[in-house]
Amino acid sequence: HPPIQFPSQFLWGAATSAYQIEGAHDVDGRAPSIWDSFAKTPGRVVNGDNGDIACDSYRRVEEDVALLKQMGARAYRFSIAWPRVMPHGRGEVNPLGIAYYKRLVSLLRDAGIAPMATLYHWDLPQALHDEGGWMNRRTAQDFAAFAAVMFDALGESVPFWFTVNEPWCASFLSHAIGEHAPGEKDLNRAVTVAHHLLLGHGLAMTEFRKRKLGGQIGMAPNVDWREPYSQDPEDIAACERGLDWFNRWFIDPIYHGRYPAAMAARYAELGIRAPIEDGDMATISQHPDMLGINYYTGSFAKAPANPLPLRPGDSPQRQMDALRNLDTVNVPGFAKTHIDWPIFPEGFTKVLTWLRDEYGNPPVFITENGACDNTQVGHDGQVHDALRVEYMHRHVIALHRAIRSGCDIRGYMAWSLLDNFEWAYGYGKRFGLIHVDFGTQQRTPKDSFHWYSQLIANNGCAA
Numbered sequence: 001h002p003p004i005q006f007p008s009q010f011l012w013g014a015a016t017s018a019y020q021i022e023g024a025h026d027v028d029g030r031a032p033s034i035w036d037s038f039a040k041t042p043g044r045v046v047n048g049d050n051g052d053i054a055c056d057s058y059r060r061v062e063e064d065v066a067l068l069k070q071m072g073a074r075a076y077r078f079s080i081a082w083p084r085v086m087p088h089g090r091g092e093v094n095p096l097g098i099a100y101y102k103r104l105v106s107l108l109r110d111a112g113i114a115p116m117a118t119l120y121h122w123d124l125p126q127a128l129h130d131e132g133g134w135m136n137r138r139t140a141q142d143f144a145a146f147a148a149v150m151f152d153a154l155g156e157s158v159p160f161w162f163t164v165n166e167p168w169c170a171s172f173l174s175h176a177i178g179e180h181a182p183g184e185k186d187l188n189r190a191v192t193v194a195h196h197l198l199l200g201h202g203l204a205m206t207e208f209r210k211r212k213l214g215g216q217i218g219m220a221p222n223v224d225w226r227e228p229y230s231q232d233p234e235d236i237a238a239c240e241r242g243l244d245w246f247n248r249w250f251i252d253p254i255y256h257g258r259y260p261a262a263m264a265a266r267y268a269e270l271g272i273r274a275p276i277e278d279g280d281m282a283t284i285s286q287h288p289d290m291l292g293i294n295y296y297t298g299s300f301a302k303a304p305a306n307p308l309p310l311r312p313g314d315s316p317q318r319q320m321d322a323l324r325n326l327d328t329v330n331v332p333g334f335a336k337t338h339i340d341w342p343i344f345p346e347g348f349t350k351v352l353t354w355l356r357d358e359y360g361n362p363p364v365f366i367t368e369n370g371a372c373d374n375t376q377v378g379h380d381g382q383v384h385d386a387l388r389v390e391y392m393h394r395h396v397i398a399l400h401r402a403i404r405s406g407c408d409i410r411g412y413m414a415w416s417l418l419d420n421f422e423w424a425y426g427y428g429k430r431f432g433l434i435h436v437d438f439g440t441q442q443r444t445p446k447d448s449f450h451w452y453s454q455l456i457a458n459n460g461c462a463a
């Protein structure tokens, strides 16, 4: 047995999401999502790429499940496209949409692979966006109704459910920074969207608990690490503001039933408040079974020389900069992946022990971790993605250190099974363990696929 050994039932797997891999954008009753509209808006996505075809996984589900089985995956995290199942977002259910996910789940279970379903991975039906989208409180109820349809269809055969993927991206990156769909730049609206995403999470939890299903359910927030640049109290305070802004804003409401007070006070100085109604925080903070953690990188926070004032009339960007009131310091010596994110495995251990202490050591699944490595197929027909192998090896060792420190970590889903549509970056940023030639749809397992397959077989790796 190699020196790094994981707990015996540790759930190794890989993750994808519907809009990034399925394609078949207008097949069998699927209606547009906000990402279909956003990707077709000139200038929003590199090269004008979109998810019309992607990895054609809607038609290649047998092939993709066979690759998961070849890898030795014990679980597979995928997402359910709301606009495939409920084209108008509410009311009518598309039987062909339900049938697709039933088939995927059946193929996975026949292959001995545990299905792990994400309900919202950013593909809001355009029809709901036309009625206000996540700005409209009703969308939270529509989401819970969609969740209920899926619990009724798959509740007995899917053991793991995540409600919302990366709410920070689905609210702030998309409604304040404007980099993701629907591409708005309004911080006040982003805070309202964030609240309605959390409310949708809570209302979906209610539907799940009502049905007394045997599975487990939770949320999958973005979680990066922030390290103070020095032990100067000002730098430590800056670091705390960074953790409030990216991590705590979504995890505190679920585990503590309230927004982080210091950050909420800073928003109030801008005249921005979450539209909390009576009972919301109780709905949101129903006890979840597990916490999904998407970890990629970390950074160093330093108190800025000239703090920005919090001014209600300022632009969204200046308001966000003033709220965080920190400088991210590019500390030398960190190699970067091909999307320029620093490789920071120590941050993985630190953020997991930080979560253990902040939230009472909740059961955690790593729902995403991986590297952008754009290495293409070589003359030998192989993909020598050494950067991804090194990234994964170092992060698996860091994960093991967190487990040895008492963190209750149950599984690890590598992002991603396949090269796919990396949102605003298009297809140029490759995160897959399997290379996809988007011209021919040929799948080529990379060196990292073989390395990961060996790790799963040994349930461990070299130190």
Ligand SMILES: N=NNCCOCCOc1ccc(-c2cn(C[C@@H]3NC[C@@H](O)[C@H]3O)nn2)cc1
Residues within 6 Å of the ligand: 017, 020, 166, 169, 173, 177, 179, 222, 246, 294, 296, 368, 415, 422, 423
């Ligand atoms: N903090 N303030 N921001 C300052 C300005 O940041 C602007 C950019 O920010 C971010 C932050 C986070 C991400 C990101 C991407 N992925 C990868 C996907 N995960 C879900 C799955 O679909 C993968 O494709 N995970 N996280 C992107 C951009």
